[in-house]
Amino acid sequence: MPTVKNFDPKVISLLQEKIKRIQTNKGAIYLVGPIKLPVNLQGETVEFKWYCWLNCNEVTEDFERIVAKLSAANLAELQQSSVLVHGDFSNADHALIRFHSICHTGDIFGSKRCDCGYQLKQSMQHIAEHGNGALFYLANHEGRGIGLFSKALAYILQENGFDTVDANLQLGFVDDSRDYSDAIKVLQTLRTKPVTLITNNPRKLDALRKAGLDVEDRVQLWGDVSEYNEKYLKTKIERSGHLNEGEDCCNND
Numbered sequence: 001m002p003t004v005k006n007f008d009p010k011v012i013s014l015l016q017e018k019i020k021r022i023q024t025n026k027g028a029i030y031l032v033g034p035i036k037l038p039v040n041l042q043g044e045t046v047e048f049k050w051y052c053w054l055n056c057n058e059v060t061e062d063f064e065r066i067v068a069k070l071s072a073a074n075l076a077e078l079q080q081s082s083v084l085v086h087g088d089f090s091n092a093d094h095a096l097i098r099f100h101s102i103c104h105t106g107d108i109f110g111s112k113r114c115d116c117g118y119q120l121k122q123s124m125q126h127i128a129e130h131g132n133g134a135l136f137y138l139a140n141h142e143g144r145g146i147g148l149f150s151k152a153l154a155y156i157l158q159e160n161g162f163d164t165v166d167a168n169l170q171l172g173f174v175d176d177s178r179d180y181s182d183a184i185k186v187l188q189t190l191r192t193k194p195v196t197l198i199t200n201n202p203r204k205l206d207a208l209r210k211a212g213l214d215v216e217d218r219v220q221l222w223g224d225v226s227e228y229n230e231k232y233l234k235t236k237i238e239r240s241g242h243l244n245e246g247e248d249c250c251n252n253d
């Protein structure tokens with residue numbers, strides 16, 4: 001049991017207003033937000049509301065206990081997921097949703113080996129233009145759930161002739177080990193009406209529907225094909241069931 005420090009009651013009450021507990025099978029998700037986050041989208045400042053969440057075995061309404069654990073929990077070693085919400089997300093008739101898997105190389109460095117960075121920015125742009133929606137940034141999905149270090153190993157294999165699916169299999173992983181259950185729970189807390197999913201991946205649509213997500217429509221996101229990711233994108237279409245219906249083909253799905 002961690003030692004509970006003596007927090008300033010004002011600090012705790014300020015935080016308490018912004019923390020919501022969501023019950024799960026294994027414990028609880030603590031969702032914090034909304035927090036104002038103005039974002040630069042192609043030179044325009046767009047207002048988003050940001051929420052972050054943490055999984056915890058302990059289920060309590062005494063958030064002081066949760067706050068007390070944070071300094072010892074070494075959270076920077078385990079990244080948390082978060083969601084950017086735009087517009088009147090809970091009430092809008094049609095809302096756009098993107099479940100974006102973290103991609104350190106694509107999102108941060110702008111790597112052209114995949115199309116994640118492009119997909120991320122395009123999704124945010126679509127949501128802003130549509131007027132409402134949410135972009136879930138899923139931090140435990142690096143390399144389709146294999147982690148950053150393993151992804152580096154998989155890239156070495158890919159440079160030596162293995163395709164993206166085989167590289168993961170050779171390292172002992174399944175092709176795709178991503179889990180969306182926490183993100184769906186968070187979404188259901190923020191909105192109960194149906195959503196329109198931004199994805200090129202019909203398997204993702206199926207998985208989310210099976211997990212209880214109320215999806216009314218799907219919009220696709222294609223673009224940013226280059227000599228560096230052509231093979232990767234082709235593999236996604238041929239081996240991972242992605243549709244190639246657009247003019248170009250690509251996505252981080």
Ligand SMILES: [Zn+2]
Nearest residue numbers: 103106114116
């Ligand atoms: Zn990527």
